[in-house]
Structure formats: C-alpha cells, structure tokens
Amino acid sequence: MTLDRADFSGIACPIPTDGDRITLAHGAGAGASARLIDTLLRPHFANPALDAGHDGAVLEAAAGRIAFTTDTFVVSPLEFPGGDIGSLAVHGTVNDLAMCGARPLALSCALVLEEGLPLARLERIVASMAAAANHVGVPIVTGDTKVVERGKGDGIFVNTTGLGTVPAGFDLRPQRVAPGDLIVLSGSLAEHGVAVLSVRDGLGFECDVRSDSAPLHDLVAQMLGAVPEVHCLRDPTRGGLGAMLFEIAGHARGEITLEESALPVAPAVRAACELLGLDPLFLACEGRCVAFVPEAHAARLLGALRAHPMGRGAAIVGRVTQGPPRVAVRTRLGGRRLLALPAGEPLPRIC
Amino acid sequence: MTLDRADFSGIACPIPTDGDRITLAHGAGAGASARLIDTLLRPHFANPALDAGHDGAVLEAAAGRIAFTTDTFVVSPLEFPGGDIGSLAVHGTVNDLAMCGARPLALSCALVLEEGLPLARLERIVASMAAAANHVGVPIVTGDTKVVERGKGDGIFVNTTGLGTVPAGFDLRPQRVAPGDLIVLSGSLAEHGVAVLSVRDGLGFECDVRSDSAPLHDLVAQMLGAVPEVHCLRDPTRGGLGAMLFEIAGHARGEITLEESALPVAPAVRAACELLGLDPLFLACEGRCVAFVPEAHAARLLGALRAHPMGRGAAIVGRVTQGPPRVAVRTRLGGRRLLALPAGEPLPRIC
Numbered sequence: 001m002t003l004d005r006a007d008f009s010g011i012a013c014p015i016p017t018d019g020d021r022i023t024l025a026h027g028a029g030a031g032a033s034a035r036l037i038d039t040l041l042r043p044h045f046a047n048p049a050l051d052a053g054h055d056g057a058v059l060e061a062a063a064g065r066i067a068f069t070t071d072t073f074v075v076s077p078l079e080f081p082g083g084d085i086g087s088l089a090v091h092g093t094v095n096d097l098a099m100c101g102a103r104p105l106a107l108s109c110a111l112v113l114e115e116g117l118p119l120a121r122l123e124r125i126v127a128s129m130a131a132a133a134n135h136v137g138v139p140i141v142t143g144d145t146k147v148v149e150r151g152k153g154d155g156i157f158v159n160t161t162g163l164g165t166v167p168a169g170f171d172l173r174p175q176r177v178a179p180g181d182l183i184v185l186s187g188s189l190a191e192h193g194v195a196v197l198s199v200r201d202g203l204g205f206e207c208d209v210r211s212d213s214a215p216l217h218d219l220v221a222q223m224l225g226a227v228p229e230v231h232c233l234r235d236p237t238r239g240g241l242g243a244m245l246f247e248i249a250g251h252a253r254g255e256i257t258l259e260e261s262a263l264p265v266a267p268a269v270r271a272a273c274e275l276l277g278l279d280p281l282f283l284a285c286e287g288r289c290v291a292f293v294p295e296a297h298a299a300r301l302l303g304a305l306r307a308h309p310m311g312r313g314a315a316i317v318g319r320v321t322q323g324p325p326r327v328a329v330r331t332r333l334g335g336r337r338l339l340a341l342p343a344g345e346p347l348p349r350i351c
Numbered sequence: 352m353t354l355d356r357a358d359f360s361g362i363a364c365p366i367p368t369d370g371d372r373i374t375l376a377h378g379a380g381a382g383a384s385a386r387l388i389d390t391l392l393r394p395h396f397a398n399p400a401l402d403a404g405h406d407g408a409v410l411e412a413a414a415g416r417i418a419f420t421t422d423t424f425v426v427s428p429l430e431f432p433g434g435d436i437g438s439l440a441v442h443g444t445v446n447d448l449a450m451c452g453a454r455p456l457a458l459s460c461a462l463v464l465e466e467g468l469p470l471a472r473l474e475r476i477v478a479s480m481a482a483a484a485n486h487v488g489v490p491i492v493t494g495d496t497k498v499v500e501r502g503k504g505d506g507i508f509v510n511t512t513g514l515g516t517v518p519a520g521f522d523l524r525p526q527r528v529a530p531g532d533l534i535v536l537s538g539s540l541a542e543h544g545v546a547v548l549s550v551r552d553g554l555g556f557e558c559d560v561r562s563d564s565a566p567l568h569d570l571v572a573q574m575l576g577a578v579p580e581v582h583c584l585r586d587p588t589r590g591g592l593g594a595m596l597f598e599i600a601g602h603a604r605g606e607i608t609l610e611e612s613a614l615p616v617a618p619a620v621r622a623a624c625e626l627l628g629l630d631p632l633f634l635a636c637e638g639r640c641v642a643f644v645p646e647a648h649a650a651r652l653l654g655a656l657r658a659h660p661m662g663r664g665a666a667i668v669g670r671v672t673q674g675p676p677r678v679a680v681r682t683r684l685g686g687r688r689l690l691a692l693p694a695g696e697p698l699p700r701i702c
Contacts, residue, residue: 056420069407
C-alpha cells in the first residue's frame with residue numbers, strides 16, 4: 001500500500017512518504033493523516049456511525065445503565081501466539097464491559113503510531129481488530145490517530161474505550177463479595193502471559209502455549225441469565241488471578257482461600273512457569289473470568305459455564321469466609337499459606 | 352511523594368522504587384500499580400462512579416442520543432504557556448463532545464507513562480486534569496495506567512474518551528453544510544499552535560502567546576440555545592481552520608470562501624508565524640469553534656457568541672456557495688486564491 005495522495009473527495013494534494021512506513025506527516029492533521037484514515041482505517045472499521053465523519057459518534061440509547069471502560073494496550077511484542085495487540089484490545093475492553101454485566105454497544109479506537117512503523121504491519125493489526133469486533137458484533141464508531149517520532153513510542157499503542165448497556169436486575173460489585181461466596185473460574189490460568197513471554201525479545205523460549213485472548217460477553221450473558229444472583233465478576237488480566245483476588249479482598253468483607261488442587265493450569269503452562277520461575281497465579285489471562293457467587297447457586301453457575309464452549313474448563317477454585325481481608329492457598333498437602341502480592345516486576349507490558 | 356508501599360486496604364507489601372520516579376513496577380498490575388492509583392490518581396479524580404473500583408464505571412442515562420468521542424494526546428512539550436497535556440486532554444474531549452451538540456456526562460482517562468517520569472510532574476499533570484474536569488463539571492469515572500520502558504514512550508501520553516448527552520432538536524453534521532451557509536468563528540486563530548511551538552526543544556522563541564485551550568461546552572450550549580438552526584460545528588484543532596475546512600468541503604455540497612480581512616489573528620501570533628514561515632490558517636486552536644449556519648440566522652448567532660465571555664472575538668469569516676468542493680480565500684486586495692492543503696509537516700505533536 002502506498003499513501004501518496006490525499007484526495008478529500010476530489011481535492012488532491014501531494015504527500016511526502018517514506019515508502020511504506022508511517023511518517024510524522026501521517027499525524028499532522030492534514031492531507032497525509034486524512035489519507036491514512038480514509039485508505040487504511042475506515043475500510044476495515046466501516047459502519048454508519050463512523051462513516052458520518054464527525055468529531056464523535058452519536059448513538060441512540062434506551063434509558064438505563066451504561067457501562068463505560070477504558071484500556072490502553074502496550075503489549076510487547078505486538079503479535080504473539082493466539083493474538084495481537086489489535087484483537088487483544090477489542091477482547092480486553094469487551095471483557096471489562098462484560099465484567100460490569102454489560103452487553104457491548106460501541107468501541108472507540110485511538111492509536112499512537114511510531115514513525116517508521118511498516119504500513120503492512122499496521123494494516124494487519126487493524127484488520128485483526130476489525131475481525132475481533134465483527135466477531136463480537138460491536139462497531140468501532142469513533143477513533144483517533146497520532147504519530148510520535150522514532151524512539152518516542154514502540155510501534156503501536158492502542159486505546160480502546162467501550163460503551164455497554166447493563167440489563168436491569170444485576171448488581172455486580174466487589175463490595176458485594178461476602179463470606180459464603182464460592183469462587184468460580186471459567187478456565188485454565190496464565191496462558192496469555194506465557195504466550196507473550198514466549199516470544200519476547202531476550203526471553204523467547206519454545207513452547208506450544210497460545211494466548212487465551214477471547215471475548216467473554218456471550219459466556220457472561222449465559223452465566224447471568226442462569227444465575228442472576230452472582231455478586232461480582234472479574235477477569236484476571238494483568239497481575240493474574242492472584243493480584244485480582246488481593247484487590248477484591250480489599251473491598252470484600254472476608255478472607256479468600258484458594259484450593260491449590262482445584263486451580264486449572266495446563267501442563268505446558270506449568271512447565272514454562274517452572275522454567276521462568278514464575279507463579280501462574282500471577283500471570284495474565286485475557287479470556288477467563290471469575291465469578292463470586294453465594295454457595296447455594298454455585299453448582300448451577302458451574303453447570304451454565306460448562307455448557308458454553310468458553311467455559312468447558314470451569315472449576316470452583318476457592319471460597320470467601322469470615323476473616324481478615326487476605327488471600328490464602330490451601331496446598332495439595334493440606335497446609336495453608338498466605339499469598340504474598342509480588343511487588344511489581346517482572347512482567348511489564350503483558351497487555 | 353514516595354510510593355513505597357501498597358496497602359490494599361490493610362494488606363501491606365513492599366515495592367521496589369526508583370526514588371520519586373515512575374518504574375516498570377508501577378505498570379505491572381500488582382502492588383506498585385495499585386499504590387500509584389490509590390495515592391496519586393484517585394485522590395485527584397475522586398467521584399462515586401470511580402470510587403466503586405470496578406473494571407468499568409456504571410452510569411445512569413436517560414433515553415436519547417449519546418455522543419462518544421476519543422482522543423489521545425501526545426503534545427510535546429508536556430507543559431506550555433496556557434496549559435499542559437492534562438488540561439488539554441480534558442478540553443479537547445469536552446470540545447469534541449460539544450461539536451456533536453452534546454453536554455459532557457463523563458470522561459475516561461488512560462495514561463501511558465514512560466519509566467523515569469518524575470512523580471511530581473505526573474502529579475502536576477493529573478491535578479491539572481482534575482481541575483479542568485471540575486471546572487467543566489464532568490467526572491473522570493474510569494481509567495487505566497500503563498508503563499513503558501525508558502525510550503519507548505515520551506513522558507506521558509493521555510487518552511481521554513468522552514460520553515455526552517445530545518439534547519433533542521439538534522442535527523449537527525458536516526453533510527448538512529450547504530450553499531447559503533455563513534461561517535462563524537468564535538475567536539482568534541492559532542494561539543495554541545504558536546504557544547506549543549514557542550517552547551518546543553530546538554525551536555523555542557520568545558513570545559507572549561498563550562494557548563487558547565479551554566472548554567467550549569458552555570459557549571456551544573448558549574449558541575445552540577439561541578440558534579438551533581446551526582448546520583454543523585467544528586473545532587479547528589490539529590491542522591487548524593484550513594485543514595478543517597478541507598474536510599468539511601469534502602462532505603458539504605459547495606465551495607468555501609474565506610475573507611482574509613475578517614480572520615481574527617492576534618498581532619503576536621502573526622509576528623510568530625512570520626518568524627517561523629507558518630500560516631496561522633493551518634495552526635491549531637484548542638478553544639475555538641466554527642459554526643456553519645444559514646445566512647438568515649448568522650447575525651443572531653454572532654450576537655449569541657459575542658454575549659459569552661469565550662466568544663467576544665467572534666466573527667463571520669466566510670461563506671459556502673454553489674461550486675466544486677474546494678476552499679478559497681478572498682484576499683485583502685480583492686483577489687482570490689485557492690487554498691492548498693499542506694502535505695503534513697511541519698507540526699507533529701501539537702496536541
């Protein structure tokens with residue numbers, strides 16, 4: 001693809017190009033910016049709200065609750081087994097909406113491109129993003145493109161912000177998590193984290209693990225349809241199940257205990273974690289969710305999960321009991337250890 | 352400020368720090384991330400939707416039209432006369448909502464921080480963002496924070512995405528711009544662009560120009576209240592009035608002619624533009640808007656603008672006539688020249 005002219009519907013202007021790479025001109029708001037948007041972005045994302053060409057999209061909404069969530073993705077490398085930054089951004093934001101109980105209504109897409117990024121790579125990522133959004137059935141209705149100088153960015157950063165509608169009857173909040181709740185996990189842990197690390201510069205290793213990156217909206221709709229009594233939903237992304245449980249423990253009114261023997265971890269993931277000296281409890285998933293649900297409803301919820309293709313590996317992995325706000329693990333040998341939250345490293349830029 | 356512990360409501364953990372600067376640990380999703388959010392971001396942005404601590408905000412909305420718009424800000428330098436990247440991000444997104452005729456309902460804020468960013472600088476920008484949002488009366492209800500390695504970002508990039516409600520009765524779209532419309536500009540041109548360039552590394556020059564960065568929602572409400580017949584509103588940001596008019600010409604059904612003698616440009620801006628060899632028509636404003644309105648309503652609209660503190664410098668600067676989709680300027684000497692769209696450079700990272 002060559003971006004050599006901007007036509008503005010018939011108004012031609014020449015554009016300085018750097019062959020088939022992003023240049024600063026693509027971010028300066030005039031001819032090259034328009035040409036990039038019109039030839040590379042709009043054709044993939046086309047929908048009536050976006051095509052209106054205004055400063056923002058205008059959508060019709062019924063009265064009710066709206067969920068609103070934002071994430072910027074800076075994953076490195078940009079492409080990894082099972083996905084790329086484009087599909088990951090769509091899944092991540094759709095999933096944050098789903099964790100609010102919301103059905104996705106619309107996404108925005110804001111790109112920060114580094115000078116020198118090959119246009120072919122950009123188009124591959126944009127096409128992946130569009131495919132992921134089409135699969136979910138959510139339109140990308142508004143966007144923004146900026147360019148920064150070589151060495152001031154890293155290929156591409158993607159912000160996706162999502163709007164969703166929350167059906168009446170659900171009240172999903174961490175503050176509702178309480179003693180008596182069981183913790184139900186939809187599938188195996190740590191596959192996204194291991195897949196990204198397996199192809200990271202300076203760390204790459206051979207393994208067959210693919211990212212679990214996937215949209216959870218349909219699984220969540222099925223779960224909440226079957227068991228509206230769910231107290232809270234979360235997806236264990238950056239920081240993994242472990243960090244997410246610490247955050248919930250801060251809001252909930254009880255102590256969380258995980259059953260080590262119940263935690264689903266694929267053998268290849270376990271092997272990679274042993275190789276790297278990492279705990280799968282603290283590695284990211286991008287297509288799993290965790291439900292906190294009163295014990296009386298847990299079996300029904302597990303059944304609803306297992307009846308969905310994305311929940312076949314679901315398991316009850318722990319419970320909330322009376323106690324201080326902390327997270328413990330009951331080991332395979334019947335012992336009990338308090339979980340410690342890692343200070344921060346070693347996993348930046350996993351999403 | 353020292354971010355040396357994360358407490359997660361009582362669960363303490365030590366965090367590796369780099370004195371008073373951003374480290375990769377601040378972006379890894381565990382203790383340091385939480386501490387950064389809880390001590391530096393939440394206190395500035397506090398509001399009930401944000402404080403709920405969920406993966407997204409849940410808002411109540413009445414039935415009707417919702418405007419949704421996104422922008423990532425990569426302005427360089429981060430602070431400039433009259434503003435900084437934080438206030439600019441709030442104003443830019445509030446203004447894109449206003450251009451849709453919308454009143455701001457909520458903003459999101461997603462930050463990409465570069466390792467090594469001084470925490471004091473981050474806090475100054477976050478405080479400025481919060482002050483700008485408070486001034487508008489719009490809450491920042493959901494957010495995200497990522498950290499990239501030194502040399503993979505540039506201090507801080509800010510994405511703000513906005514939600515607004517569009518009152519019934521307006522239909523603002525570039526497709527409605529038509530022959531017979533006059534072009535009404537709310538104030539003087541190019542002040543934001545000149546202010547940023549005046550402090551840019553390698554280009555800095557002495558001048559008294561401050562950015563015009565400001566929120567337009569109140570001015571727009573007054574304009575539309577007085578003259579609901581407005582066809583389209585735009586803010587001439589990146590690429591300036593010139594690039595914006597080319598974009599409108601692509602959608603409208605006519606030719607645009609500007610009156611050079613009517614264009615408001617401050618003497619200091621004109622002097623700076625002559626020094627730099629730049630045309631103020633193509634330099635960004637961040638607190639001005641342009642209305643396309645049928646001639647019969649233009650005088651009333653001008654009156655409404657001039658009655659508002661932010662519209663005192665308003666002027667009718669051109670008109671749309673039958674003709675091909677192009678932009679012309681009638682010069683002070685009575686001549687007529689077609690405007691040429693600059694190819695892209697020389698002004699990256701102006702917003």
